[in-house]
Amino acid sequence: MGLEKQWITYGKNQEYTGYLAKMDCVNENLPAVILIQEIWGVDAHIQDVTERFAQAGYLAFAPDLYARNGKRLEDLSTDRIDEARSFMDSLPHSVWNNLEERQKAMSELPEKKRSRVVKTYERMFGGMNNAEYIEQLLVTSEYLREECLVSKGEGVASIGFCMGGALSGLLACRDRQLKGAAIFYGNAPSEEEQQNINCPVYGFYGEQDKRISDQVPYFAKQMKSKGKSFHYKIYPNTGHAFFNDARAAYQIDSARDAYQKVLTFLHEILLT
Missing domain, CATH: 3.40.50.1820 (Alpha/Beta hydrolase fold, catalytic domain)
Incomplete structure (x- = not known):
């Protein structure tokens, strides 16, 4: 079966x-x-x-x-979430809930990638409805x-x-x-x-x-x-x-x- x-x-x-x-x-x-x-x-x-x-x-x-x-919101598309998850997985888990350290890590990303990751992160973790x-x-x-x-x-x-x-x-x-x-x-x-x-x-x-x-x-x-x-x-x-x-x-x-x-x-x- x-x-x-x-x-x-x-x-x-x-x-x-x-x-x-x-x-x-x-x-x-x-x-x-x-x-x-x-x-x-x-x-x-x-x-x-x-x-x-x-x-x-x-x-x-x-x-x-x-x-x-039938469509994902742009900031929550599969590709954007995968990109944000890969970034988060590259950090120690203690950084996830540490705003200062997380922002520092994000600031080190290339500009376009940083913009995408920040928007997706904020939409997932800061904009839950x-x-x-x-x-x-x-x-x-x-x-x-x-x-x-x-x-x-x-x-x-x-x-x-x-x-x-x-x-x-x-x-x-x-x-x-x-x-x-x-x-x-x-x-x-x-x-x-x-x-x-x-x-x-x-x-x-x-x-x-x-x-x-x-x-x-x-x-x-x-x-x-x-x-x-x-x-x-x-x-x-x-x-x-x-x-x-x-x-x-x-x-x-x-x-x-x-x-x-x-x-x-x-x-x-x-x-x-």
Whole structure:
């Protein structure tokens, strides 16, 4: 058996784009999983992850949050993101969140490249529009539940990574029909937003990713006090983006365990 993989358009005016994967022998009654991108977009890695969940028996769908009406915004085109990522990967990770050192490194780039990298970096890291992204994700879950013939009438869950992890948590706050949400090393929803969560949430974090992992115990305490379902795993000796096998941060033991746990989570919330 193989996979059927395709880019599709959806939304009221077909303004949104997403990458869909499913087993090619199944054309109905598949529960759906929304895979929410990292800051780098629906790149080769996110497409590969989407295919992994399709092979596990789900309709897997990765909405492209950077595309409108079939086109990527210029500063967020694949080539521009790849250029910015290559630059960032050339720096020690400690520089990523150090404004002075990052600007110094950017200033040493050739003028035209510096202009492109700065614009793309600012668009990705400084111009995130969560309201716009959540609007698209809500349309995505509605499309999968109500329009997509393969998953129509079935449950929908979300899994997000980094930026997408935070958005997965926010989607749980906004979509009352979502069956469950997995957060991979993403920020927790605000305490106010948490009041609206109606589904189980599972978080996966790296111990060395202090900016995010240090807030997890308090998030768990808040969720418990509100009677919400939240389980999590913080992996020792593991940093940010440990699930991304296309990057140096990949940690195979943590990624393997998280994959097994998230598959169990999906089975419990979508198939039992």
